[in-house]
Amino acid sequence: MALSADESSRLGELLTSRAEQVTQQWTEIIAGQLRGRLSQAELVRQVQELHRAMVDALGKGTVDLNGEEATELRAVLAEFSRGQARQGFSATETATGVFALKEALLAVLEVDQSIETLRDYVAFSTLIDQMGLFTFESFVRTRESLIADQAEQLLELSTPVVKLWEGVVAVPLVGTLDSARAQVVMERLLQTLVDTGSPYAIIDITGVPAVDTQVAQHILKTVVAARLMGADCIISGIRPQIAQTIVALGIEFGDIATKASLADALRHVLRLTGVETARRQPRREA
Amino acid sequence: MTSGVDLGRPQAQAVGSDEDVVRVRQLVRTVAVAVKLSLVDQTKVVTAASELARNTLVYGGGGTVEVAVVDNGRRTGLRIVFVDSGPGIADVDLALTDGYTTGGGLGLGLSGARRLVDEFDIQTTPGQGTRVTITKWSR
Amino acid sequence: MERVPILKIGDILLVSIQVDMSDQTAVALQEDLAERIVETGCHGVIIDITALDIVDSFVGRMLSTIASISRVLDAETVVVGMRPAVAITLVELGLSLNGIRTALNVERGMELIAIERADEPYDERDDGPIPEPTASP
Structure with missing residues (x-):
């Protein structure tokens, strides 16, 4: 499932024109989940970075997260997941951080209840789902490498000569x-x-x-x-x-x-x- | 020399003389270092390649060795194929027995090489030749 | 074809293998050594394989043959400096190099030969003592 070129540009436009409202909503939803375990400033920085990366990627005509135009976006998402994993957040919290964007988007979509809007929303959701799953995977990878490192350290410790x-x-x-x-x-x-x-x-x-x-x-x-x-x-x-x-x-x-x-x-x-x-x-x- | 090896493509080395066996060792070493095998694993796979390349030369009357980088999604490794069109091996099980030799060696070439790698495959047809494929994965 | 140089130091012949030997080079070394033992009347041979990053069954067999030949010619052979990775690989390959004396480095190899020659006729060949505790780096 990929977005059409039109949908992609409409999403980019929406994220740009309503930038402030979207990031604010997005930040609030995440803050509610994390209950103060991350400083507000840090959270705002993360959300803005994700937002900027999305706008950039959509500007380049991204229709699918696996495309070449989305390389940068994937890097930002991976960095986000790594940070979350290292700071001890759960995989669910990390992924819902991305899924929260859906809710934020819903709030800014024109409430005309037209079928077009609904179509767009479903299409946008597809991309966001991809992003969420991607963070999930990066998260697991980071944790796996942490565990592997620790296992190796344990091995070193347990075999003194x-x-x-x-x-x-x-x-x-x-x-x-x-x-x-x-x-x-x-x-x-x-x-x-x-x-x-x-x-x-x-x-x-x-x-x-x-x-x-x-x-x-x-x-x-x-x-x-x-x-x-x-x-x-x-x-x-x-x-x-x-x-x-x-x-x-x-x-x-x-x-x-x-x-x-x-x-x-x-x-x-x-x-x-x-x-x-x-x-x-x-x-x-x- | 072996520097500047393009790892994207399989590397081939003809085996027709003693010196070629040395070249096979050097080629395998280069690739083993590139796929980040541990020192012990490098040593094991180079030793296995040396044994098999010598077999290709001595029993197969010469042939080719091809070294390629492989990736199974989780780990990388290297795969080496030894091909000759010599007399082949009549009884593979016997040839894989420790101490069995027809060439006056120690009879550890095939059986020993198999113990040094992760995957070992041998296909042989009497009168037509032998093809041995070995794979070593990085840990 | 390359030839491996053989050095004479006192009563000992020292062979330091520095190249990735072809099989021919290995066979030539075997022949050269036999000649030099007879020619010099040396009673000890040290083969330093510190620089070898692999020993396969061919080289292993060469080492065994050299040890046997030199024993017939009344010289003791010690193989020194085998790397850990090489030793592990040889064990896995199934080669235990029976009948070959080994030492960690050239110095210890020389001590081993000196002790062997000192208590001829020899007994308890496997318990080579270290003379003095030396400060190793």
Whole structure:
């Protein structure tokens, strides 16, 4: 559905000749919905910007929001939705901000009740509906990218690689390991080995609640990749249930060193590197 | 060199010599960087292309490689097609088995390449040739 | 055809691969190295692949062959500097480069060879110790 060229120019004319009245009405309707969550000045600015973009687009002969003449209008609408999404407004509030224009238009249309006016109004509505749906989509896209960003940040936060000793780094894994996270862990660990020149890495899985075949495979692949690079991995913190799962699943850990705790793993590495560790002997009762 | 590659159109590279395999790698690398694949994914797809381009040369007696940017609406990626008119493969399942080789290699070319990409398709007719299509999507 | 240069440093031959090798270049390197080991009587070979952005099955096989050949000629081969992305890809490809010794960088590779030669006849080959904690950047 698109407007005819005539309808488009009539809408442009109406928006221009009754500019003040339309924007004022429009602003009032939105203000009623938002109940003061946006400053009046900001709201007026937004409405005027949308209004100007519409007048411009119609002036260029826009008959459909997807047309090339409406590029600028789409950009303004997208910017509007992004702003709303970032400020925490709901999708409905954002879209109704645009739909409010219909009501504002109705108020300024000549009340002659002729069939022409009705036709025009329906045609104008089509364009406004398109605009409303467009803001809805932009809104969702903005939110999706926000969520994706946050998920990524969470991933970064949840996979620290720490240096334990000269030449020894460790990854304490906490929480469920899915494929995506395992991949991030693997890449980070290996990169840290290169950056710090550490030939030993300890993968501590004390905080991992369960290990399935896929997770175990990821850990094994990390160990093999580290070996290819010239570093050795030790896995520590395997809990009894996990040990049972590993055996039950028939996963071969082969010649990979496993230790009960992070401390044992570190001691093991230090012994290999020739560092002396004083071990406190349990004192005998006299 | 590969700079100034027009990504709007598929890029073709003939494979008739060792040096061409190197050129295929460079071309695939350029396109993989352009579609913003992660470093690991770039490495995987270039390695897969290297294996398959070598197959085209060694088993197919030469052929062509075509690299194109693809878009499925949500993600972009690259699609590479390896075509030769060599003897074809009699038993594809067998050829896709790890360690199977007729050329004295490690037998990891086809099976390994398949593990490195997201989509893998092979069409072959004995006596007429082989066409392998691989796709890697950006994350 | 390009040839990869082989440098002799003390008792060690150092090969730093800087180009995207064609298969012919890889085969030539294999032959050149065998000759140089015999010619120089070196007991260690370090192959630095820091600059390689991929290792496919052909290059992987070349590395294995070089390691085997040099072992026959009484020299220890260490492959150093493999990038993380390359290592991950090799694992996925199914290539584990069995029988090849690896180290993070040239320096560690040299230490590894020194240790190997020091405790001949060797045992516990997999537990290469680091001599001194060094301040790494």
